[in-house]
Amino acid sequence: xxxxxxxxxxxxxxxxxxxxxxxxxxxxxxxxxxxxxxxxxxxxxxxxxxxxxxxxxxxxxxxxxxxxxxxxxxxxxxxxxxxxxxxxxxxxxxxxxxxxxxxxxxxxxxxxxxxxxxxxxxxxxxxxxxxxxxxxxxxxxxxxxxxxxxxxxxxxxxxxxxxxxxxxxxxxxxxxxxxxxxxxxxxxxxxxxxxxxxxxxxxxxxxxxxxx
Amino acid sequence: xxxxxxxxxxxxxxxxxxxxxxxxxxxxxxxxxxxxxxxxxxxxxxxxxxxxxxxxxxxxxxxxxxxxxxxxxxxxxxxxxxxxxxxxxxxxxxxxxxxxxxxxxxxxxxxxxxxxxxxxxxxxxxxxxxxxxxxxxxxxxxxxxxxxxxxxxxxxxxxxxxxxxxxxxxxxxxxxxxxxxxxxxxxxxxxxxxxxxxxxxxxxxxxxxxxx
Numbered sequence: 350x351x352x353x354x355x356x357x358x359x360x361x362x363x364x365x366x367x368x369x370x371x372x373x374x375x376x377x378x379x380x381x382x383x384x385x386x387x388x389x390x391x392x393x394x395x396x397x398x399x400x401x402x403x404x405x406x407x408x409x410x411x412x413x414x415x416x417x418x419x420x421x422x423x424x425x426x427x428x429x430x431x432x433x434x435x436x437x438x439x440x441x442x443x444x445x446x447x448x449x450x451x452x453x454x455x456x457x458x459x460x461x462x463x464x465x466x467x468x469x470x471x472x473x474x475x476x477x478x479x480x481x482x483x484x485x486x487x488x489x490x491x492x493x494x495x496x497x498x499x500x501x502x503x504x505x506x507x508x509x510x511x512x513x514x515x516x517x518x519x520x521x522x523x524x525x526x527x528x529x530x531x532x533x534x535x536x537x538x539x540x541x542x543x544x545x546x547x548x549x550x551x552x553x554x555x556x557x558x559x560x561x
Numbered sequence: 562x563x564x565x566x567x568x569x570x571x572x573x574x575x576x577x578x579x580x581x582x583x584x585x586x587x588x589x590x591x592x593x594x595x596x597x598x599x600x601x602x603x604x605x606x607x608x609x610x611x612x613x614x615x616x617x618x619x620x621x622x623x624x625x626x627x628x629x630x631x632x633x634x635x636x637x638x639x640x641x642x643x644x645x646x647x648x649x650x651x652x653x654x655x656x657x658x659x660x661x662x663x664x665x666x667x668x669x670x671x672x673x674x675x676x677x678x679x680x681x682x683x684x685x686x687x688x689x690x691x692x693x694x695x696x697x698x699x700x701x702x703x704x705x706x707x708x709x710x711x712x713x714x715x716x717x718x719x720x721x722x723x724x725x726x727x728x729x730x731x732x733x734x735x736x737x738x739x740x741x742x743x744x745x746x747x748x749x750x751x752x753x754x755x756x757x758x759x760x761x762x763x764x765x766x767x768x769x770x771x772x773x
Binding site for chain 1: 674680714717721722724729730742743749766
């Protein structure tokens with residue numbers, strides 16, 4: 350089928366009819382924002398877009414990949430996290446900070462800032478960015494630590510608070526010397542905070558039901 | 562001079578001709594964004610607005626108050642911080658978190674979110690929010706600790722990273738259980754981070770010139 354060149358598109362393999370693809374992505378954004386990553390299914394998204402679920406699988410490969418395409422994620426954590434997690438848990442906090450800065454100090458920053466900008470101005474985009482953080486980043490990092498689901502979620506949300514704050518302070522507000530520090534310097538200063546939230550002694554009463 | 566009622570205005574004492582007042586505030590926003598809080602002077606702002614500096618003093622009282630009016634700050638830290646600082650340094654981290662949440666869980670939240678929204682979408686607004694954090698909040702809190710200016714700035718920027726992240730995670734992205742935790746629960750979990758950044762052992766090499 351011939352496809353009219355209606356507008357410039359990013360490079361890279363983008364299979365399928367662009368109208369169908371866009372319909373699937375729009376249905377995906379709605380479903381992920383309304384039901385969360387876990388609650389949305391490819392079947393429901395396909396039905397909403399009026400296509401066969403097999404076509405969605407064929408276009409996007411997996412629910413993770415569909416989600417990343419739907420939110421125009423600047424990077425795929427599944428590509429980046431295995432190396433991080435292979436480093437073990439002792440330096441995980443500092444390594445998380447280093448990886449965050451490697452992504453944000455690189456070409457992904459513009460797309461990352463666009464996501465943050467949308468999230469702050471639009472509740473729907475905020476839900477999608479939250480689902481990205483929780484399902485694609487935090488769950489994978491904290492999921493290696495053998496914690497109960499409730500404790501993993503609580504520790505993950507604390508890690509998120511520090512990492513989002515580094516992004517906002519360094520790239521949006523540009524507070525010095527946070528903005529000019531090197532990745533190693535910030536990993537040294539902020540890494541212990543992330544490490545404590547991941548594996549250290551944190552008073553989680555109230556944040557984790559049943560904590561004494 | 563009679564003043565036409567062109568639009569609804571917030572209640573409270575707002576002396577002077579609204580056109581003059583607005584001209585001063587516009588000149589103040591430009592000067593504070595371009596030169597920073599320290600670099601901008603009432604004299605230069607008054608000249609840019611075409612009024613006498615004495616009138617700016619008469620309208621706004623002080624450079625701090627002019628700045629807060631210019632950025633439409635949701636709260637005046639000068640009113641809130643003395644009680645915090647009177648509590649001493651041992652619990653300062655937890656008390657900072659508690660005060661942050663008291664402000665953001667109250668009626669100031671809408672104006673606070675508006676400031677964050679502007680800062681993320683507009684570099685000029687980002688500079689003003691940064692100047693607010695640095696000159697009105699961090700300097701006053703960290704300034705009580707007897708640190709060198711460079712160390713105070715470095716520790717302040719780390720405190721900012723955690724506090725901004727709590728605001729973003731709790732109120733914008735609404736990551737659970739960060740979003741639903743009580744102020745005391747968050748003070749217990751996050752307070753030690755802020756305390757470490759303020760008074761604890763932090764590797765500040767590179768962030769503070771001359772640190773061994």
